[in-house]
Amino acid sequence: MAWDPGLEAAFTPRSVAVLGASTKERGGGNQFIWSMKDMGYEGTIYPINPNAEEILGIKCYPSLAAVPELPDLVIVAVGAGRAEQALEECIAKGARNIHMFTAGFAETGEEGGAELAERLREIAARGRLNIVGPNCMGIYSPRGRISPWGKLPAEVGPVAMITQSGALGGEFVRLASDHGLRMSKVISYGNGYVLDCTDYLEYFEGDPETKYIAMYLEGVRDGQKLLEMVKRISPKKPIVILKGGLTDAGAKAAASHTGSLAGENAIWDAFFAQSGAIRVDSTEEMVDVLQALVRLPPCSGRGVVLIGGAGGTGVQAADICARAGLSVPTISQEIQEELRGFIGVAGTSVRNPMDVGMQLRGPEDFVRVLEIVSRDQNIDLIMMVMHVWARGIRWRGAATKMYKLLVKFAKEPHRQPFCVAIRSPSENLESERERLSATKRFLKADIPVFKTIERACRALYKYTGYYRNLAETQNQ
Amino acid sequence: MAWDPGLEAAFTPRSVAVLGASTKERGGGNQFIWSMKDMGYEGTIYPINPNAEEILGIKCYPSLAAVPELPDLVIVAVGAGRAEQALEECIAKGARNIHMFTAGFAETGEEGGAELAERLREIAARGRLNIVGPNCMGIYSPRGRISPWGKLPAEVGPVAMITQSGALGGEFVRLASDHGLRMSKVISYGNGYVLDCTDYLEYFEGDPETKYIAMYLEGVRDGQKLLEMVKRISPKKPIVILKGGLTDAGAKAAASHTGSLAGENAIWDAFFAQSGAIRVDSTEEMVDVLQALVRLPPCSGRGVVLIGGAGGTGVQAADICARAGLSVPTISQEIQEELRGFIGVAGTSVRNPMDVGMQLRGPEDFVRVLEIVSRDQNIDLIMMVMHVWARGIRWRGAATKMYKLLVKFAKEPHRQPFCVAIRSPSENLESERERLSATKRFLKADIPVFKTIERACRALYKYTGYYRNLAETQNQ
Numbered sequence: 001m002a003w004d005p006g007l008e009a010a011f012t013p014r015s016v017a018v019l020g021a022s023t024k025e026r027g028g029g030n031q032f033i034w035s036m037k038d039m040g041y042e043g044t045i046y047p048i049n050p051n052a053e054e055i056l057g058i059k060c061y062p063s064l065a066a067v068p069e070l071p072d073l074v075i076v077a078v079g080a081g082r083a084e085q086a087l088e089e090c091i092a093k094g095a096r097n098i099h100m101f102t103a104g105f106a107e108t109g110e111e112g113g114a115e116l117a118e119r120l121r122e123i124a125a126r127g128r129l130n131i132v133g134p135n136c137m138g139i140y141s142p143r144g145r146i147s148p149w150g151k152l153p154a155e156v157g158p159v160a161m162i163t164q165s166g167a168l169g170g171e172f173v174r175l176a177s178d179h180g181l182r183m184s185k186v187i188s189y190g191n192g193y194v195l196d197c198t199d200y201l202e203y204f205e206g207d208p209e210t211k212y213i214a215m216y217l218e219g220v221r222d223g224q225k226l227l228e229m230v231k232r233i234s235p236k237k238p239i240v241i242l243k244g245g246l247t248d249a250g251a252k253a254a255a256s257h258t259g260s261l262a263g264e265n266a267i268w269d270a271f272f273a274q275s276g277a278i279r280v281d282s283t284e285e286m287v288d289v290l291q292a293l294v295r296l297p298p299c300s301g302r303g304v305v306l307i308g309g310a311g312g313t314g315v316q317a318a319d320i321c322a323r324a325g326l327s328v329p330t331i332s333q334e335i336q337e338e339l340r341g342f343i344g345v346a347g348t349s350v351r352n353p354m355d356v357g358m359q360l361r362g363p364e365d366f367v368r369v370l371e372i373v374s375r376d377q378n379i380d381l382i383m384m385v386m387h388v389w390a391r392g393i394r395w396r397g398a399a400t401k402m403y404k405l406l407v408k409f410a411k412e413p414h415r416q417p418f419c420v421a422i423r424s425p426s427e428n429l430e431s432e433r434e435r436l437s438a439t440k441r442f443l444k445a446d447i448p449v450f451k452t453i454e455r456a457c458r459a460l461y462k463y464t465g466y467y468r469n470l471a472e473t474q475n476q
Numbered sequence: 477m478a479w480d481p482g483l484e485a486a487f488t489p490r491s492v493a494v495l496g497a498s499t500k501e502r503g504g505g506n507q508f509i510w511s512m513k514d515m516g517y518e519g520t521i522y523p524i525n526p527n528a529e530e531i532l533g534i535k536c537y538p539s540l541a542a543v544p545e546l547p548d549l550v551i552v553a554v555g556a557g558r559a560e561q562a563l564e565e566c567i568a569k570g571a572r573n574i575h576m577f578t579a580g581f582a583e584t585g586e587e588g589g590a591e592l593a594e595r596l597r598e599i600a601a602r603g604r605l606n607i608v609g610p611n612c613m614g615i616y617s618p619r620g621r622i623s624p625w626g627k628l629p630a631e632v633g634p635v636a637m638i639t640q641s642g643a644l645g646g647e648f649v650r651l652a653s654d655h656g657l658r659m660s661k662v663i664s665y666g667n668g669y670v671l672d673c674t675d676y677l678e679y680f681e682g683d684p685e686t687k688y689i690a691m692y693l694e695g696v697r698d699g700q701k702l703l704e705m706v707k708r709i710s711p712k713k714p715i716v717i718l719k720g721g722l723t724d725a726g727a728k729a730a731a732s733h734t735g736s737l738a739g740e741n742a743i744w745d746a747f748f749a750q751s752g753a754i755r756v757d758s759t760e761e762m763v764d765v766l767q768a769l770v771r772l773p774p775c776s777g778r779g780v781v782l783i784g785g786a787g788g789t790g791v792q793a794a795d796i797c798a799r800a801g802l803s804v805p806t807i808s809q810e811i812q813e814e815l816r817g818f819i820g821v822a823g824t825s826v827r828n829p830m831d832v833g834m835q836l837r838g839p840e841d842f843v844r845v846l847e848i849v850s851r852d853q854n855i856d857l858i859m860m861v862m863h864v865w866a867r868g869i870r871w872r873g874a875a876t877k878m879y880k881l882l883v884k885f886a887k888e889p890h891r892q893p894f895c896v897a898i899r900s901p902s903e904n905l906e907s908e909r910e911r912l913s914a915t916k917r918f919l920k921a922d923i924p925v926f927k928t929i930e931r932a933c934r935a936l937y938k939y940t941g942y943y944r945n946l947a948e949t950q951n952q
Contacts, residue, residue: 174902318726
């Protein structure tokens, strides 16, 4: 099925009907009603249940037919046994956009599941239904004030997500939000029996709100089509893909989850090599890479200067960089000498990693180091490594000034991409509080912050890889 | 130089002299005095400085010669230019045990550094000095109440550490402490010009307090000797090694740090293949592996059952397990059927990963799932995956009962090793608070807790690898 422009209305629905609203407060499809309320949804909600007058304080209707208007979106949250009948009711009403939460199809492996899926496709084709799902959480749209995961930010941002897993989608949105990233729309589409990932991709290609696309895929119906679309779209809008089920264990899990045939590692290796998509291995990495893409200027170099982190932790940082595919160029003799003008020899290093003490004689000196080092021709990227202990960062007193100077430095035009890795090598609430407070200050200034050096390196490697790949493609 | 039993006194010194105590509150060697005070050190401290009557409220002496007794430990914290003279003073006094904090030798790459190092070795040999260092943080000994890193636990535990980096050593001890692991002794030995890692290893081999040994190495003077010692010791006391400088970038950083020649990847690959040491890549992984070794019974199997984590997060968990070298066996048909007796079909899976809801009808049901699954012959290890959101774990109300039942389950004799991965896919203080509180409850019951599924998998793979290797060695 191809993309139907009619589905657009589902992202900013004037009214939403919930087939399978429950008399139990948290039962059936009520989570979607709760979530819309939490989001401050301003349209009309129609809970549908023949056995109730009112659900969650909202007037309830005995059937979809009884609803006084044509809802822009119908959420189907009935049991699998009643799914067909519910879709027939949608057709009778003239509804077009369906989010099918109902689970229990091919993914169960039970007899009859696959046949039910086939009949569902037939019904959708006959009634020209746009079905998101089944077995999924549906739509988060900040502009439309609808969400399947409770209260989420109502501000619109540049990142779209297409996901086969609702749990993973919710996780991604929350983690991205905590990092200050905002979404255009998120679609959790589960088994994808009717509309598939390529249909959603087509929509986001044309969506002016969307500048970056994140995808979590288990199985894909038309791999060739996906490849061609990603090739076409990714030079304009970077596409970050987390592919689930690339190991045997994961493939079996995917079969139980969305009934997908997920395997064939070699095929996916080829896909990633050819498509220009950025491959990630976890939700966290997805957020990390997007942070770099959204917040840093284009950069295809791999030479990192590491600043901060004494002795063995600096060695470890350099090892991590190199293992991630980045390089840690030795600072030129000339610049080393300039630095030695105000940095003592014992217990420090100005070669890279830079072990210069976080304080020196004050924040000015620290930022002076950054400025001098950034003149080195071999340095493409600047990573500041902070170590947070329970007692706080070692900038006591000078903290506010330090942040101010760092932000000013990072925002200067023609500056190399600047990011921060904030390590918290303790596990206690005080150090977490310190870490999160430092994180917030940098994020507020749109400086990417990573939780570990390893995560920073992986993200920098992949973000710069996107631009290396782009340059190669354009040269061909 | 071989191990000198006389150094034993340095771990529980009756008195400590600090050459290079400073009139500035936090200057020179004062951090060691501060740390001893913080630790509640009960012996006598002798600050040495010709220009002060008193330092940090303690009577100060103009020279080591003026100290009224022979200190069990002398901390040398003077500048590199005065290092030789300080050691001559130690010889004149008859002191034997020296922690040499002083930096500025071969690691600086400046002219004269290497020669100074050579002279230092000559002095040590002539005066029969046990020198820990130079360029290091020295000794943390809970029993002796001395520490170079401020207040640390005073309880003695089974883990020893030998580290070339003070920063990394402090980081390790703090992180391990937060995980409830306690140390026997920690030695930060920097450039290791006199006593080297093999000398310390020899000590810990015979130390009845030490059951596990962690090492951070940059360069090793006698690799063959290290190999033979690790081969001999590791079957009795597991040895976990973090080798810094295995990439070119890391090797250059190590040269700047401790003046070590760290490279030669192939040699280290062979070392790890032959020695029986457990190889780790970061401080965090070191703590993770030790948690598993200290807290779990011996196990050489790789078959994990994953419990908790819906949909795509389960697929991701299975992929992570498989990539880490573990297996995720499908639960036997018989046991699946038993589980299906009380777990509904839609939206769940009982195959592995298990997606059964964290609550079911209550904690009893959840633990019943664990009990039934643990009867599967292919399951060697049990990993519970918890996802912590800002709103807390989904056990509201039943939390205390759930923890109680889980701990009871985990502690039953002949139970498979049981561990918990607590993911916190949000970055905010509320979720961190939840995570840390759940972590504490499990750690208190000696159940290992890992911060991510990836870290849990790596640790389980390496801990079981130790026992696989042990079995192979014994069969030879």
